[in-house]
Amino acid sequence: MNFKKPLLVSLLAGASTLTFGAEPVVGLITKTETNPFFVKMKEGAQQEAKAKGAKLVSGAGKADGDNAGQVTHIENMMTAGAKTILITPSDSKAIVPTIKKARDAGVMVIALDSPTDPQDATDALFVTDNYKAGLLIGQYAKAAMKGKPAKIATLDLFPGHPVGAQRHNGFLSGFGLKSLEAKSNELAKTPEVVCMQDTYGDQAKGQTAMENCLQKNPDINLVYTINEPAAAGAYQALKAAGKEKSVMIVSIDGGCAGVRNVKSGLIAATSQQYPLKMAALGVDAGVAYASGGKKASGYTDTGVTLISDKPMAGVTSKDTKFGLDNCWGQ
Numbered sequence: 001m002n003f004k005k006p007l008l009v010s011l012l013a014g015a016s017t018l019t020f021g022a023e024p025v026v027g028l029i030t031k032t033e034t035n036p037f038f039v040k041m042k043e044g045a046q047q048e049a050k051a052k053g054a055k056l057v058s059g060a061g062k063a064d065g066d067n068a069g070q071v072t073h074i075e076n077m078m079t080a081g082a083k084t085i086l087i088t089p090s091d092s093k094a095i096v097p098t099i100k101k102a103r104d105a106g107v108m109v110i111a112l113d114s115p116t117d118p119q120d121a122t123d124a125l126f127v128t129d130n131y132k133a134g135l136l137i138g139q140y141a142k143a144a145m146k147g148k149p150a151k152i153a154t155l156d157l158f159p160g161h162p163v164g165a166q167r168h169n170g171f172l173s174g175f176g177l178k179s180l181e182a183k184s185n186e187l188a189k190t191p192e193v194v195c196m197q198d199t200y201g202d203q204a205k206g207q208t209a210m211e212n213c214l215q216k217n218p219d220i221n222l223v224y225t226i227n228e229p230a231a232a233g234a235y236q237a238l239k240a241a242g243k244e245k246s247v248m249i250v251s252i253d254g255g256c257a258g259v260r261n262v263k264s265g266l267i268a269a270t271s272q273q274y275p276l277k278m279a280a281l282g283v284d285a286g287v288a289y290a291s292g293g294k295k296a297s298g299y300t301d302t303g304v305t306l307i308s309d310k311p312m313a314g315v316t317s318k319d320t321k322f323g324l325d326n327c328w329g330q
Contacts, residue, residue: 023053023054024054024055024083024290025054025055025081025082026045026049026054026083026282026283026286026290027056027057027058027074027077027080027082027084027086028041028045028056028059028085028087028279029060029073029074029077029086029087030058030059030060030061030088031061031063031064031114032060032061032063032064035064035229036256036328037255037273037329039329040255040275040276041088041112041278042058043279044276045279045283046058048283052283052284054283054287057082059076064200065090065158066090067090067094069090070089070090074087074098074101075098078105083107083108083286084107084282084285084289084290085108085109086109086110086282086283086286087099087110087111088111088114089115092114092116092117092161093160096116096118096121099116103123108123108286108295110122110124110125110126110282110296111125111126112275112279112282114127114161114162115127115163117162117185123295123297124285124296125298125300126281126282126300127301127302128274128301128303128304129301129304130166130170131169132271133167133271134168134169134172134173135173136174136269136304136315137250138171138172138224138250139174140308140317141171143312143314144248144268144269144310145221150175150221150222151219151220152192152220152222153197153217153222153224154187154196154197155197155199155223155224155225155226155230155233156196156197156199157199157200158200159187159198161185167252168226169187171250172188172193177190177193194219194220195217195220197210197213199226199230199233201226202230202233203229203233204233205230206232207234207236208237209230209234210234211240211241214237214243218243220247221247221248223238223247223248225249225252227251227252227253228252228253228255228257228258228261228267228270230251231258232258234249235267244266249267251267251270252271253272254270254327255328255329256328256329257329259323259324262307262308262309262320262323263309268310269306269307269308269310269317270308270323271305272305272307272323273302273304274302275328281300281302305323307319307320
């Protein structure tokens with residue numbers, strides 16, 4: 001009868017590996033926890049996880065660019081039993097070795113919003129076509145300028161980030177200027193761009209960047225911004241200089257505050273993206289994988305729409321009513 005004890009010990013030892021009836025664990029790591037875009041992404045993931053019977057564990061970097069924080073979150077989520085991790089990479093290159101470690105351990109890793117460098121460092125990518133988002137506002141600005149020579153300020157993200165490069169280069173291409181291809185992580189430069197500043201997508205930094213650009217060239221008449229918080233900061237600088245009515249601002253995001261700024265005329269046009277859809281698709285893929293399905297793979301375009309209340313001939317757009325019906329953040 002001595003066989004019973006070893007059998008019981010064996011069963012107990014293996015209990016931690018049994019998954020029958022256990023809810024799948026999906027991790028979500030965003031760049032920050034305060035940006036409305038990532039707040040909405042987390043809300044979308046929580047809603048979908050609840051609907052699908054999954055457990056969501058989440059974390060965020062302290063600021064855009066906080067790779068060390070994201071590394072720690074990946075390691076903690078693996079320990080917590082996450083078999084799928086959704087991540088918006090703060091540093092597209094530096095995070096790759098940790099992602100490889102997770103994937104080698106059988107974890108499916110999906111990038112949301114921002115690709116890694118190289119892109120295939122993750123199993124899949126659910127993202128806005130950021131080059132197209134820039135292209136749309138570039139085309140709009142070109143039409144709205146009506147042939148007037150442009151003196152452009154670009155308020156960018158920070159060097160080397162794929163999202164920042166794709167939006168910047170797409171904007172220049174849409175405006176009809178010499179640019180770089182969508183896969184490039186470098187920022188194209190042309191004579192029409194008289195000032196380039198990094199903002200890290202932050203409103204205060206956007207204001208400082210615009211102030212610096214006006215000091216460098218007070219004749220700027222067109223401003224591209226990486227996102228709507230940077231656009232809000234740029235507007236404050238322009239208003240303080242008495243130039244808010246003579247300078248056009250175009251941006252990307254489609255958050256509720258940003259769309260309201262389009263409605264009030266602070267921003268001429270913005271490209272709206274859909275973080276809730278990214279998160280929902282990611283959670284769905286995680287639940288499917290935990291249920292014995294295949295890992296997600298490849299690139300999924302989650303859509304982008306140009307929003308403006310002053311439509312331009314030849315440029316497809318929706319008005320701010322549509323934008324507010326589909327926006328995120330407050």
